[in-house]
Amino acid sequence: MINSNFMEVNFKALSINEGFARICVAGFCVQLNPSIDEINDIKTAVSEAVTNCVVHAYPAQKGVISLRCEIEGDCIKIIVSDYGVGINDIARAREPFFTTKPSEERSGMGFAVMESFMDNVEVEKNDKGGTTVTMYKQVGSVLQVGNA
C-alpha cells in the first residue's frame, strides 16, 4: 500500500485535453484500488473542473491548466488551477444552475456535480489571478472493508 505519492501535469486550456485529464487522474488513482464507481466519480469531477477552466478562465488567448494529484493514505487530493480571469463571486458560482452563459446551453451544474461526486470541494482565487479548485475523496474504502 502506497502511503504518499503525487503527480503533476500542465496542459493548454483546450477542450480536447479534458479527456486526457480524466484518463491521467484515473490512471494515477489505480494504485488506491478504487471501485469502478469511484473512478467514474473522480473522472466526472475532474472533467467539470477542467471544463470550467476551458470555458471561463481564458476568454481570449488560451492559457495553462495545472493538474496535480496527491495521495495520502487512502485519500486522493486533486488540484485544478488556472491563471485566467478568475471568478468574481465564488459563492454564487457554486450555486446549482447558476451560469454566466445561459445562451450557450450551460447547465450551471459543474460545481454541484463536483460537490456531489467528491467528499469535499474547495474553490479559491489565486493571488496572481485565476482559480484553484481542490477536491478530496476517500478511495478504496469498500474494498478495505470487504478485506477486513
Add this chain to the structure above:
Amino acid sequence: MHIKNKIYNGTMYVVLCGELDEHSASHTRIVLDDIFAGGDFNQIIIDLSELEFMDSTGIGVLIGRYKKMKTRNIPIFICNPSKHAEKIFKMTGLYEIMPKIV
C-alpha cells in the same frame, strides 16, 4: 462522439456512442439538430447504452434539445443510461423533463 439514428413507427431512435463532454458537445448539438430537423416522427428516444462518459455539459446539450423539441410538442425519452449517467440525471432533475423508459 458518434450518433446513430433511425425512425420506426413514428419514433425517432437515437444512440449516442462515445463521450459527451465540452469537447464533443458542439458536434453533438449540430448532429442532433440536423437529425431532428427531418423525418416524420412524434417522439424521440435517446439510447445511452453506448455512451462511455458524460458530465454536466451533456446535461446542457440534452436540455437544449428538449427546449427545441418542446416547441414542436415532441417529447424526448431516455433509455439505457449507465449507473454513472443515471446519477447525474437524478441530481440535475433531468428525468422530470425527459422521463426514463425501460
